[in-house]
Amino acid sequence: MKKTSLIQKLEVSKKEFHEISKLIIQPNVVSNQKEYKKLLKKYTKLEKIVSLYEEYNKKLAFLKEINFILENDSDTEMKELASTEKHKVLENLSSIEKKSYNLLFVSDYTTEDHRDAAIVELRSGTGGDEACIFVEDILRMYTMYFKKSGWKYKIIHAQKGGIKGYKEIILDINGKEGVYGNLKFESGVHRVQRIPKTESQGRLHTSAITVAVLPKVKDTEVRINSSDIKKDTFRSSGSGGQHVNKTESAVRLTHxxxxxxxxxxxxxxxxxxxxxxxxxxxxxxxxxxxxKKLKKISIERKSLISTGDRSVKIRTYNYPKNRVTDHRIHKSIYDLEGFMNGNIQDMINILKIFEKK
Known part of the structure; x- marks a missing residue:
């Protein structure tokens, strides 16, 4: 996005902020709780944008002074100092532009961070039976994390692996506010490096699974026409006893x-x-x-954190080295056992920090 377009958008936001500032103190607005809450939420967001814009203008004014010194001052030492300061100011301006851009455009698509429910889908990828086993290991890791967080989960769908584990498993997670905001960072390819129990030669095996985290949405948020859905029923192959297998209780929906x-x-x-x-x-x-919307803005944002791109390799679990590495932030934790026992919040917290930068 061009700087001129960004500044124009910031000017519009500044004007809107001042209008809402006057409106929000009107008695008829204050008495209408629904309208008041709506405006207050918008006011809070615009306040952050205006604050960044004011800081941005101060830095621009300072940059103008620095450029004047560089062009007109004959003192070599003063010029060197000004040159160093210019580098810092340009970095600050770039950081403010990115923060402003995120607030103006990206946050519109990340408001679901507060959601108290999410759908998590785990699927085996490359690696055959070992990938299916790793799906089960990651499932255990997440369920232990849910327990530590005080969240509840249900298995919506499960497809067993050939020997052990799962080819696919889908979970419905419910808890307090922020469930999706924490779990969204798990979307992507998870790779494991270890020696399988079935490997007689003791060779290191690499396999991978994919994790997809979706915000759980209400039926009012996504309208689906019944004419757009093809419904098929079939006999369940999962657990549930003879009753399930004798009736066509399983459902397949195609949008x-x-x-x-x-x-x-x-x-x-x-x-x-x-x-x-x-x-x-x-x-x-x-x-x-x-x-689709995030892909349009990701060229400018240049960040893979929480884009939800399931083709991106986000993490490697290296068993011989007792190490788990998140490739998006180049962070390694040398306590793989603890991590696999659900102690993943520290990594998520670091990802949150990087997302806001």
Whole structure:
């Protein structure tokens, strides 16, 4: 985005901030709680933008003074000092521009950070049976993390692996505010390096799984026309006893416009499986739209943190070296056992810091 366009947008935000400042103290607005809360939320966001804009203008004025010294002062020492200061000011201006850009454009698509529910999908990738086993290991890691966080989870869909583990498993997580805001950083490719128990030669094996974290959305947030859905039913191959396998309780939904397909077979009731499948479908459609918007702005933002790109290798779990490394922030933790026991919050906290930079 060009600087002129950014400044124009900041000027508009400044004008809007002053208008809301006057409006928010009006008795008729204060008495209307719904309208007041809406305006207060907008006021808080605009206040941050205006504060950054004021800081930006101060730095621009300082840069003008520095350039005057560099062009007109004959003192070599003074010029060297001005040159050093100019480098710092340009870095500050770049940082303010990025923060302003994020507040103006990116935050519109990240307001779901506060959500108290999320859908987490784990799928085996390269590595065959070892990838399926790793899906189960990561599932255990997450469920232990949920327990530490005081969150509840349910398995919506599960497909067993050939020997052990899972080819695919989908979870519904509910808890306090910020569930999605924490879990969103887990989206991407998780790679494991270890010697499988089945490996007689003791060779190091590398396999990978994908994790997709979706914000759980309400039916009012994503409108789906019934005519756009193709519904198929089939017999469950999962657990649940003979009753499940004798009836077509499992549900497969296909959203025709986006070609997104969802299966659910964990419940004995076809109606309950349909409801769960619809919940996943809504979240996937919502996430698809969000990712399209994020791709448009990611060229300027130049950040892979929390973009939700599932093709990006985000983390490696190296068992021989007892190390877990997050490649987005080049951070390694040498306590793989603790990490796999659900102690992942420290890594998430660091990712949050990097996202805001």
């Amino acid at each position: 025709i416009p986006s070609k997104i397909t969802v299966e659910c077979q964990e419940e004995r009731s076809q109606h309950k499986n349909f409801e769960k499948a619809m919940s996943i479908l809504r979240s996937r459609i919502y996430q698809n739209e969000k990712e």
